Amino acid sequence: MTKLKAIVSLKCPACWEGSLFVKGNNPFSFYFDMHQKCPHCGENLMREPGFYYGSMFISYIMTGFFSLAVVGGLILGFGVDWRWAMFVLAIILIVLYAFIYKISRSLWIHFFVSKK
Numbered sequence: 001m002t003k004l005k006a007i008v009s010l011k012c013p014a015c016w017e018g019s020l021f022v023k024g025n026n027p028f029s030f031y032f033d034m035h036q037k038c039p040h041c042g043e044n045l046m047r048e049p050g051f052y053y054g055s056m057f058i059s060y061i062m063t064g065f066f067s068l069a070v071v072g073g074l075i076l077g078f079g080v081d082w083r084w085a086m087f088v089l090a091i092i093l094i095v096l097y098a099f100i101y102k103i104s105r106s107l108w109i110h111f112f113v114s115k116k
């Protein structure tokens with residue numbers, strides 16, 4: 001397993017085995033509870049109060065560039081009306097909401113903790 005795969009499959013940054021989220025690793029499920037400690041190696045996943053506040057910025061940046069690409073692609077590439085482009089974007093973002101939330105948190109903790 002690579003670091004990228006550990007991030008995308010929402011695994012613990014220290015062992016790449018235990019899952020970050022309590023209910024499995026379905027990145028699209030709307031169940032957001034995280035483990036306090038890694039169920040496999042015991043790594044502290046709640047490093048300090050408000051630790052995941054920073055993952056909000058990752059989510060914001062990812063969503064921003066993604067939105068630009070989708071709306072820009074639809075308008076410039078396919079000649080879609082801007083209202084339809086925004087509607088399509090809204091639908092895509094609702095579907096990807098849980099995925100973006102979880103990937104951001106996974107990326108954030110993988111920034112600060114490396115494999116042991």
Ligand SMILES: [Zn+2]
Nearest residue numbers: 012015038041
């Ligand atoms: Zn672990």
